[in-house]
Amino acid sequence: MTNQNLGAPSTRSRTLHYEVPGRDKRALFARTGLEQLRAVAAGDTPPPPISSHIGLDFVTIDDGDVVMTAVPDESHYNPIGSVHGGFFATVLDSVCGCAVHTTLPAGVGYTSLEIKVSFLRPITADTGQVTAHGWVTRRGRSASFAEADIRDSEGRVLATASSTCLIIQLDAAS
Template sequence: MTTHEHGPAEERSRTIHYQVPGKDKRALFAKSGLDQLRAVAAGDAPAPPISSHIGLEFLTVGEGDVVMTAVPDESHYNPIGSVHGGFFATVLDSVCGCAVHSTLPANVGYTTLEIKVSFLRPITADTGQVTAHGWVTRSGRSVAFADADIRDNDGRVLATASSTCLIVRPETS
């Protein structure tokens, strides 16, 4: 047990369970992005491993529009006793990326080029489940843009983001 200036620290632990995604990239991309995400949301395909770290789950998946929930807890805290900005950024990057992914045909992927996050209110373990909504604002052949926000159970906006994603198409010879 670690002793802090204000007495002994309470030690907690967390176990994370996840499935490793398939190594066959062709099989992973055989379906459209929308079909892939709907399969994960329905429990017919494993969730990405990152989901286990932050309690991230799909609520709705539509073309260019995705809603997810996440559950912050004390294991996400920074040194000042609130949820680390990386939690916000991870949730927002996930929901923006999935919104873009939901617009892609089979055999096409994406990667985040940049994301801008604005932190508007703190999150703590007492905040409870948060809801993130991401939507595509513009999509082209090689780049897509998405916006997102995170809200608490009272509908207050906690953070917003705008993201630019690179569309990755298979190489042709």
């Protein structure tokens, strides 16, 4: 077997800047989930570090409904030259979780219990900005359920997800 030169290698770098989230859970959960996320979108509170890795930005934040954008690039590629499924899953998990988060009162948090992702179309760096929409389908005291999709700039659905989030009281999370 011979090595075939598939083109000259191209090295790029990416620098991430983020703030470490506060460790004081009481301070983090002093506001409702909707208030917390709107503070992040307004720039009053630093975004979570994962936003730097994926390039997530809020578009809209409403009760049980969140829209975010992200721009995939080559740093998100898998070995076959398309965006890794982890990018899809992270964006979908984020928008589902944030949709659930908007429904929570002060002193209450959540964590993802499970997520099912369906990959419908590939994403590459040429896809450009993608838009993820997440919405709550059922609110509960101990668990909430959400669905989401990712679309390209022409509105084509690239992936969908359904998620279950565990609702956590602050005292249980401490």
